[in-house]
Structures are given as C-alpha cells and as structure tokens.
Amino acid sequence: PQDYFHPAPYWWPDPDRPDGLPYIRRDGERVPGTALYAAGSETYDRTRLQRVFDDTTVLALAATVLDGRHYAVHAARLIRAWFVDPKTRMNPHLRYAQVRSGHDNNEGAGYGIIELKDFYFFLDAVRLIERTGVLGDEDREAFRAWLGSYCEWLDTAPAAATAFCSSSNQGTYYDLQRASIATFLGDSATLAKISLYARERLATQIAADGSLPRELSRTRPRHYAMFTLQGWTSLARVLSSVGDNLWQHKTAEGLGLVQALHWLVAHENKRHTMSAETVDPDRLGPLLLDLTHHDPAGMPPADLGRA
Numbered sequence: 001p002q003d004y005f006h007p008a009p010y011w012w013p014d015p016d017r018p019d020g021l022p023y024i025r026r027d028g029e030r031v032p033g034t035a036l037y038a039a040g041s042e043t044y045d046r047t048r049l050q051r052v053f054d055d056t057t058v059l060a061l062a063a064t065v066l067d068g069r070h071y072a073v074h075a076a077r078l079i080r081a082w083f084v085d086p087k088t089r090m091n092p093h094l095r096y097a098q099v100r101s102g103h104d105n106n107e108g109a110g111y112g113i114i115e116l117k118d119f120y121f122f123l124d125a126v127r128l129i130e131r132t133g134v135l136g137d138e139d140r141e142a143f144r145a146w147l148g149s150y151c152e153w154l155d156t157a158p159a160a161a162t163a164f165c166s167s168s169n170q171g172t173y174y175d176l177q178r179a180s181i182a183t184f185l186g187d188s189a190t191l192a193k194i195s196l197y198a199r200e201r202l203a204t205q206i207a208a209d210g211s212l213p214r215e216l217s218r219t220r221p222r223h224y225a226m227f228t229l230q231g232w233t234s235l236a237r238v239l240s241s242v243g244d245n246l247w248q249h250k251t252a253e254g255l256g257l258v259q260a261l262h263w264l265v266a267h268e269n270k271r272h273t274m275s276a277e278t279v280d281p282d283r284l285g286p287l288l289l290d291l292t293h294h295d296p297a298g299m300p301p302a303d304l305g306r307a
Contacts, residue, residue: 002091006046006115008098008108009034022102028219046097046115049090052078053122060125063132072132079126079135084142092149093157110162110170113154117173117231120180120238127184147181151190154178164197167204168214169228175201176235183238195244198235203251210255210263225264226283232257233290247294261291 009030013020033040041047059075062068081088097112126143129135135143154160154177163174175198182190205228207213215224236246236257250256264287 002089003096004045004049004090004094004115005096006044006098006112007031007034008100008111011100013101020101023100045090049082049115050118052082053118053125056129057121057125060128064128069132069134072129072134075125075129076134076139079129079143080139083146084139089146092146093153095153095157095159104159108159110159110166113160113163113177114170114173116177119177120234123180123184144185147185151178151181151185167201169224169231171201172198172205172228172231172235176231176238179235179238183242188242191239191242191244195239195246198239198246199249199251202232202249202256203253206251206255206260208253208255210259211267212260222268223280223283226280226287229257229260229264229287230283232260233287258291258295261287262295265291 008023010025010027011023012026012029012031014022014024032038033043034046035041036050037047056075056078059071059078063072063075083089094112094116095107097108097115099106099108099112103109130140154164154174160174163170165171166174175194179191179194179198181187182194205212205214212225212228215221215228218224239246247257250259268284
C-alpha cells in the first residue's frame with residue numbers, strides 16, 4: 001500500500017481483445033484521471049505527490065518571506081508523512097509508475113521515472129524548511145536515508161536504466177532528478193558523472209539546426225519541445241549551483257542549450273514545424289527568460305507566443 005502507483009497515461013485496453021490485454025499505445029490521448037490535477041486524478045499517486053511538492057514549496061516560501069513558523073510546521077508534516085514516517089512514507093522506488101497493463105508483469109517500464117521530475121524544486125523547499133529548525137536531526141537523517149535508498153534504486157533497477165538510456169526527455173529528466181538529489185546530499189562524485197552524461201546526451205538530442213527531432217515526432221511537438229527544454233534548463237541551473245556551466249557547453253557541432261532555445265524562438269509560431277497546439281505561457285515564458293539571460297543579443301520578439 002505504500003508503493004507509488006500510476007497507470008501509463010497513453011496506454012489503453014486493446015479493443016480487439018476480450019480482456020483488453022495487453023494495453024496498446026495511443027500517443028496524445030490521455031487515460032482519464034492521469035492528467036495532473038484533472039478530475040479523478042486523486043485516484044492515483046501522481047497528483048497526490050505533486051500536491052506535496054507544490055504545497056511544500058508554497059509553505060516554505062511563506063515561512064521564509066512572512067517569517068511564519070506555522071507554515072514551516074505544516075510543511076514538515078508533509079515531508080514526514082511522505083518520506084520519513086515508516087507507517088506512511090512512500091517506498092523509495094517507482095516500480096509501479098506508469099504501469100502498462102499486460103506488459104512487464106504489470107510493473108512500470110521506466111517511463112514513470114519522469115513522474116518525480118519536480119524533485120529538484122521540492123528539495124529547495126526542504127532546504128528552506130530545514131533552516132527553520134522544525135525538522136529535527138532524526139527527521140533530517142531519515143529523509144536523507146530515503147533519498148539514498150531511492151538513488152540506489154535509480155542506479156540499479158532495470159526500469160530506471162531504461163530511463164537513463166533514453167535519448168528523449170526521459171533521459172534528460174533522469175539526469176535532473178539524479179543531479180538535484182546528489183547536490184542535496186553533497187555527492188560530488190555522482191554530480192561529476194551526471195555532468196558528463198548530460199553533455200553526451202545533449203549531443204544526441206539536438207539536431208544540426210538546433211531542433212529536437214525525437215520530440216518533434218510526437219503528436220504534440222510544441223508541448224514536448226518546450227517540456228524537454230524545460231528539463232534541460234532546470235538541469236543547467238542545478239549544475240550551475242555547484243559551479244558547472246552547462247549553459248555554455250557546446251557539442252562538437254557547436255550546438256548547445258542556447259542554440260536549441262534559438263530554434264524554439266524561430267519556430268514557435270510556425271505551424272508547419274509545430275502543430276497548432278495551445279501555447280502554454282507557463283512553459284514558454286521561463287524559456288524565453290533563460291534565453292535573454294544567457295544570450296541577450298538573441299532576445300525574442302515581444303509578441304512571441306501570443307498567437
């Protein structure tokens with residue numbers, strides 16, 4: 001009962017089989033209840049855990065900015081419930097994340113690793129809460145022990161290896177998780193490895209024109225291009241916190257994050273490149289800010305993304 005569980009969002013019963021098994025993929029068509037915060041999503045663990053990430057972050061900021069200890073106390077309760085208390089904490093693995101019924105003995109195949117993609121900002125919130133003193137030494141040690149056990153699973157489980165070896169956004173978000181946890185734990189050896197992996201991965205994801213071919217082949221290319229770049233820019237920020245400048249790294253072909261962001265700017269409103277999906281300003285806006293910060297000369301037009 002303490003295992004994280006969430007069905008694969010794009011896998012549906014096979015209509016040609018009486019029992020519907022094994023499920024078949026319908027990319028872009030979400031199974032009801034699998035969209036974050038959507039109706040019915042509380043049935044599964046993704047929305048529940050995301051609420052912990054989001055609520056803890058808001059409470060940590062409130063405790064810091066408003067100097068309200070009661071905010072920190074409530075955040076500490078959430079951290080203990082999900083990661084510290086043996087009676088309630090989530091088991092430190094994602095063995096049943098994005099389960100495709102009828103496949104892999106009804107266990108996740110690695111795609112579900114991405115469901116902890118926002119761990120990086122949650123760990124920032126935990127840092128703020130720890131500064132308030134509401135988490136005692138035992139709580140802090142237990143939380144770090146949970147992280148250590150989860151990392152051991154990430155490093156050894158076949159499903160996690162699938163995510164690590166992926167040449168799509170799955171691999172990027174694996175690196176982001178692993179790097180953010182290593183930073184929190186002060187694990188410099190792992191950080192050095194992730195830094196190397198990230199540079200190798202960047203070379204496999206970005207095409208000669210700066211585009212992301214794997215993401216553009218999806219049914220929602222606009223979403224996945226921005227989603228992947230969001231993972232890359234978040235990883236770059238985590239690495240920059242320890243003095244590692246991924247922003248300025250370029251592949252042998254002279255490509256890097258800045259060039260990929262330039263491609264996004266050049267093609268954002270071109271419907272022949274990316275389908276006419278609804279623009280998501282929550283994803284696009286931060287990417288444009290990153291571009292203007294790291295390449296001021298390449299500032300995008302003021303009306304980008306308004307179409």
